[in-house]
Structure formats: C-alpha cells, structure tokens
Amino acid sequence: MPGGLPVPNKKAIEWTLLLGLALRCEIPLRSKFDRKNYFYPDLPKGYQISQYDEPFCINGRVSLPGGDVRIHRVHLEEDAGKLLHKTLEGSKVSLIDFNRAGVPLVEIVTEADIHSGEQAREFLKKLHQIIRYLDISDADMEKGSMRLEPNISVRPAGETHLPAYKVEVKNINSFSFVKKAIEYETDRHIGYLEKGEKPPLETRGWNEAKGATFTQRRKEDAADYRYFPDPDIPPIVWEKVYIESLRKQLPELPDAKKERFVKAFGLSEYDASQITDSVERASYFESAIRAAKEGPFATPDITPKAIANWIINKKADETMEPAQLIQTIKTSTSVEEVSDAVVLKAIASVTTANPKAVSDFKAGKEQSKMFLFGNVLKLLKGKGDKKRIMELLQEKLK
Structure with a gap:
C-alpha cells in the first residue's frame, strides 16, 4: 500500500530456517534482505524484496539413489502478481x-x-515430500503453492566447466512437465550447438498442449537487477541457541522414517518407501500397528507386513479407523474350518472328474497337482486350511 513499510513475516522466516535444516544446510548467523530492481507488470512498485548475497540457508544437500543433489541456497522473498x-x-x-x-x-x-x-523429477518429488513432512506448505502445484523453474544448459561431452549460458523455464506446475521441458530444451540447445551457435539467454514458458517451450523475455543477470540492501529492513542476526531450538523442532523426515520402518517392522525397502510416501500414510500405518496390539480389536498375529500390504494395495481407505482396518484384515484372513472328511470328499470328486490330470502328475508333471489343488479349493469355496488341503491331496495322489 502507498506509504506502507515492509515488515518481515516471523513465521515465514522460521519455516524457511526449518526447511534449510531439513535440507542439511548451514544457517549463517547473519542474513539480510535486498531490493531486486526490475520493471514488469506483475511488480508495480518496480522492485522485489529478496535476498542476494546473505541468504538464510546455504550449502545443503538432498540424497537420491543416484547421488546427492547439492543445495546452493534457500532464501526468502516476496511473491509477485500472476499474469x-x-x-x-x-x-x-x-x-x-x-x-x-x-x-x-x-x-x-x-x-x-x-x-x-x-533426475530432476526424482529430486523435485523428494523435495515436495520433505516440505509436506515439515507441514510448512501444502505444496499444491495446481494452486501455485509450489512452482518449478529449471535452468538448462548443455555442454559438449568431455568438458567439465559449466557452459557460458543458461535458459530458465518458468512456473511449471507438474513433475512430469519439468521432465518434458528439460528434454525438449536439451534437444533444442543441441541443435544450436551443432551449428556452432550459442542458444540465446532467455526466460521461456512451457506449453503442455504443444509439448514445447516458448520465449517469454531475455534473461537478465545480477548486474541488471541492481541489488542493494533494503533500507527499510535491518539485517537479521541469529544466536546459535535459537538455531538449535529450531533443529529440535524438526519432525522425523522421510528417509529416517523409512529406515526405521525397515528395521522396526521388517518391511522391505519398497514397502517402506510406499508407506512413507506421505506423512499421513505413515502415521496411519503406525496407528494401525498399535490397534493390532491393543484395544478392542487387538490381533497380535496380524503382522506389520500384512497391514502395509493392505494400505499399499489400496484395500484400505485411510479414512477408515485403524481399529476398523485391523478388524477387516482379521475377517478377510480368517479361515472357516472344514473337517478332513469334507476335504477328502472334495478331493475324490475332483480326481474322479480329472483322471488325465492325475495320470499326468504321476508321470512327473508337477503343474497338474496345482491344477487339481485349485479345483479342490474352488469346490470348497475357499474354506479350509490350504496347507492341510494340500497335504491330503498329496496323500491321495501317492
């Protein structure tokens, strides 16, 4: 508003520091805000409050299966309008x-x-997951709460230095679109380089309908923005004890939770990854484990692996109460007992109706036994202990 002075948002700064800590960044004890000067319709006052050379967080990393991605910086700024x-x-x-x-x-x-x-897609999914675990944003890309902006350049094979240019693709709202935009730009840049030309430094957008990027404006560098310290916001100086108090507020993050689920519950790496995909799903899983151990529907013989399978295979709606899930699993896995006499009668009926399968088994064709076994189960309508049914069938086939 005209005549208004900027006031830093304390909670936003705290959340930025938490994100930096989650990304294993260093937190400098001194930071400041700067004015980034440029004229564009989405910023009518002619400058943006941002951070230039003293950001809140520096030198972090995110671990991926293919190796770490280093974090250069995490800084806070004000958003612009939307064109x-x-x-x-x-x-x-x-x-x-x-x-x-x-x-x-x-x-x-x-x-x-x-x-x-x-690799960009994998990194962004991991970053999105960490942000959701911290509960500092819903990171809803459809609503613009998280926007993705890859900077792309291509260098000839064998070179180690970074190319002297880059192209930024702005405001992408999908992990898959980022992947497509990078692949499109890579091919486009190679076309320039093979002709001995350098791609123009520019900012581009992504058109999903055409599967192509398009020019928005030329690319500025730091000198064009004429950064200088914001005179209305004094520098911010932290005490180490405050940074450590924030570190203690960090929740258990996805990688640590996944490792604990593997060790504590015997889950496979794949199952643990699926269960920890969201903090809501991980919490639901642990609530279901507690429900299996205690309470009115306690069923100690239902394993964490069985619970995980139900959740991963979407047999359970996470709106279902955990105790109700345990009861559902118990009901579905319980076996209605049948006597050996009933099983033997079913086996006799199946073997009489399928003499060729019996003779094939006796001739060494093991799969014939499974054919007979399946028909016995079908006749019993799923009742009975499968292990016991197989034992009786094998005795009959001797």
Missing part, C-alpha cells in the same frame, strides 16, 4: 492478479548436479 493472458471481446489482453503479491515465497536453488529430466 493471465486472455482474449476478451475479440482482443488479446493480459490481466494481473495481485492476490498473491507480497506473500512470502521461499526459493530453493540447487548446484548444477542434475543431469537429466528424470
């Missing part, structure tokens, strides 16, 4: 939505450790 390109009354116009302008926005910048669209 909407429309056709009104036959004329093409650009509208501006200022509802999100001035809202705190955290920006995470990686080092040049990502070498493919697929």
Whole structure:
C-alpha cells in the first residue's frame, strides 16, 4: 500500500530456517534482505524484496539413489502478481492478479548436479515430500503453492566447466512437465550447438498442449537487477541457541522414517518407501500397528507386513479407523474350518472328474497337482486350511 513499510513475516522466516535444516544446510548467523530492481507488470512498485548475497540457508544437500543433489541456497522473498493472458471481446489482453503479491515465497536453488529430466523429477518429488513432512506448505502445484523453474544448459561431452549460458523455464506446475521441458530444451540447445551457435539467454514458458517451450523475455543477470540492501529492513542476526531450538523442532523426515520402518517392522525397502510416501500414510500405518496390539480389536498375529500390504494395495481407505482396518484384515484372513472328511470328499470328486490330470502328475508333471489343488479349493469355496488341503491331496495322489 502507498506509504506502507515492509515488515518481515516471523513465521515465514522460521519455516524457511526449518526447511534449510531439513535440507542439511548451514544457517549463517547473519542474513539480510535486498531490493531486486526490475520493471514488469506483475511488480508495480518496480522492485522485489529478496535476498542476494546473505541468504538464510546455504550449502545443503538432498540424497537420491543416484547421488546427492547439492543445495546452493534457500532464501526468502516476496511473491509477485500472476499474469493471465486472455482474449476478451475479440482482443488479446493480459490481466494481473495481485492476490498473491507480497506473500512470502521461499526459493530453493540447487548446484548444477542434475543431469537429466528424470533426475530432476526424482529430486523435485523428494523435495515436495520433505516440505509436506515439515507441514510448512501444502505444496499444491495446481494452486501455485509450489512452482518449478529449471535452468538448462548443455555442454559438449568431455568438458567439465559449466557452459557460458543458461535458459530458465518458468512456473511449471507438474513433475512430469519439468521432465518434458528439460528434454525438449536439451534437444533444442543441441541443435544450436551443432551449428556452432550459442542458444540465446532467455526466460521461456512451457506449453503442455504443444509439448514445447516458448520465449517469454531475455534473461537478465545480477548486474541488471541492481541489488542493494533494503533500507527499510535491518539485517537479521541469529544466536546459535535459537538455531538449535529450531533443529529440535524438526519432525522425523522421510528417509529416517523409512529406515526405521525397515528395521522396526521388517518391511522391505519398497514397502517402506510406499508407506512413507506421505506423512499421513505413515502415521496411519503406525496407528494401525498399535490397534493390532491393543484395544478392542487387538490381533497380535496380524503382522506389520500384512497391514502395509493392505494400505499399499489400496484395500484400505485411510479414512477408515485403524481399529476398523485391523478388524477387516482379521475377517478377510480368517479361515472357516472344514473337517478332513469334507476335504477328502472334495478331493475324490475332483480326481474322479480329472483322471488325465492325475495320470499326468504321476508321470512327473508337477503343474497338474496345482491344477487339481485349485479345483479342490474352488469346490470348497475357499474354506479350509490350504496347507492341510494340500497335504491330503498329496496323500491321495501317492
């Protein structure tokens, strides 16, 4: 508002520091805000409050199966407005939505450790998961709560230095779109380089309908923005004890939770990854384990593995009470007992009706036994202990 002075959002700063700690960043004890000067319709005051050379968090990393991706910095800035390109009354116009302008926005910048669209997708999914675990944002990309902006350049095979150019693709709202945009840009850059030309430094957008990027504006560098310390916001100095108090607030993060589930519950790496995919699913899983051990539906013989399978295979709606899930598993896995006499009668009926399968088994064709076994189960309508049924069938076939 005209005449208003900026006031840093304490909670946004605290959440930025928590994110930095979760990404294993260093937290410098001194930070400041700067003015980033540029003219664009989505920023009518002509500058953005951001951080230039003293961000809140530096030198972190995210571990992936293919290796670490280093985090260069995590800084806080204000969001700009949203441009909407429309056709009104036959004329093409650009509208501006200022509802999100001035809202705190955290920006995470990686080092040049990502070498493919697929690796970028994996990194972003992991980052999204960590943010959701911290509960500092819903990171809903459809609503613009998390926006993805890859910077892309290509270097000839054998070279080790970074190319002297980069192209940024702005405001992508899907992991798969990021992958496609990187792959498209990589091919486009190679086309330039093979002709002995350097791709132009520019900012581009992604058009999913066309499966292609498009030019938005030329790429600025730091000198173009004429950064200087914001005179209305004093530098921020932390005490180590405060940073450590924030570190103690960190929840159990996805990788640590996955490792614990493997060790404590005997889950496979795959099952543990699926269960810890979201903090809500992981919490539901542990609540179900407690329900299996205690309470009115306690069933100690239902294993964590069985519970995980039900959740992973979506047999259980996570809106179902954990105790109800345990009761459902118990009911579905309980076996209605039948006497040996009933089983033997069913076996006799199946073997009489399938003499060729019996003779094939006796001739050494093991699969014939499974054919007979399946028909016995079908005749018994799933009742009876399968292990006992197989024992009686084998005795009959001797």
